[in-house]
Amino acid sequence: MALKIDADLFLFDLDGTVYLGDTPIDGAIDTLKKLTALGKKVCFLTNNSSKDKKEYVKKISSMGYPVDLWQIITSTMATIRYLHTRRPGKSVYPVGTPSFVEELKKSRIPISEDADIFLLAFDTTLTYEKIWKGNILLEKGREFFATHPDIVCPSDIGDMPDVGAMMTMFESSSGRAPSVICGKPYAPMAEIIESLFDIPKERTVMIGDRLYTDILFGVNNGYQSVLVLSGETTHEMYVDSGIHPTMVLPAIASMFDQE
Ligand SMILES: [Mg+2]
Structure with a gap:
């Protein structure tokens, strides 16, 4: 072989x-x-910036290939590294899942509703309020980052609208597109x-x-x-x-x- x-x-x-x-x-x-x-x-x-790395370790290991945490690399990690190296000290308003926001906090990224950067992630807990707050920041001219560009995420039931689809929505409501996409x-x-x-x-x-x-x-x-x-x-x-x-x-x- x-x-x-x-x-x-x-x-x-x-x-x-x-x-x-x-x-x-x-x-x-x-x-x-x-x-x-x-x-x-x-x-x-x-x-996929909606999930914790441990979920992937569990899923792949349960299929018969034992995985360690170091083997999983996500767009969330790329985003955090980019923020630390290119925008040190800048605050973000994240639209993301609780596990995504937790990862930012653990990495000491400042979080604020009136942030320097609007950070769009794959948010399976999305609410109208979050969309509105993000749009206000874009209208104020704050920077716009996204974790990744995928338009849909496949699922057994049917495709899930992903960050790329949300980018189109914000482009329509604010005229803005992300200046940085990390994945x-x-x-x-x-x-x-x-x-x-x-x-x-x-x-x-x-x-x-x-x-x-x-x-x-x-x-x-x-x-x-x-x-x-x-x-x-x-x-x-x-x-x-x-x-x-x-x-x-x-x-x-x-x-x-x-x-
Ligand atoms: Mg694929």
């Missing part, structure tokens, strides 16, 4: 790549185990990886099912990239996209040659 990708750090997207909802994709868990046995670094890179495919997500691992870009590969986040992340930041067709992207969508991953595979199990 030969590995088709020559790299040391393997960054996996989750939904549509490792699992679909609560079901692991055929051969995915086995593939992760084989990579780990070969001494490769395996991490999971998610744009895949943008640079702050690459900066957090580079701060955590001492592995060259060309020895790093991003594997995912979404062209405009996962694959562009690889392409824009100098990593290898593998598009898997086990999630939202069909072969036709890939051909029409004009985006060029290093490799296209049906699913992550095909990362190994079956002999």
Whole structure:
């Protein structure tokens, strides 16, 4: 069984790549185990800023691949690092879940309703009041940041409107778009990886099912990239996209040659 990708750090997207909802994709868990046995670094890179990292540790571990906390990298981490390095001391008004706000507080990010920065995250506890307060800050000319650009988050029942959809709403109500987006495919997500691992870009590969986040992340930041067709992207969508991953595979199990 030969590995088709020559790299040391393997960054996996989750939904549509490792699992679909609560079901692991055929051969995915086995593939992760084989990579780990070969001494490769395996991490999971998610744009979802609504969940606590521990939820991912529990979910992936329960599928049969034991995961440590260091292996989970979220757009929340990229956002916090960006705030500390580029906007030290600036306050934010976060629209996000209680676990997101808690993570900001733990990282000593100042939080205020009359903040310097309106920070939009994936808020599954969204209320009209939060939308209104965010819009007031945008009208006042405060900075506008978003954790990630995904338009929908897949679910078993039906797609959930995600940050990208909320950005369109705020653009309509305030005429403003975020000046900084932290998750895949943008640079702050690459900066957090580079701060955590001492592995060259060309020895790093991003594997995912979404062209405009996962694959562009690889392409824009100098990593290898593998598009898997086990999630939202069909072969036709890939051909029409004009985006060029290093490799296209049906699913992550095909990362190994079956002999
Ligand atoms: Mg995905």
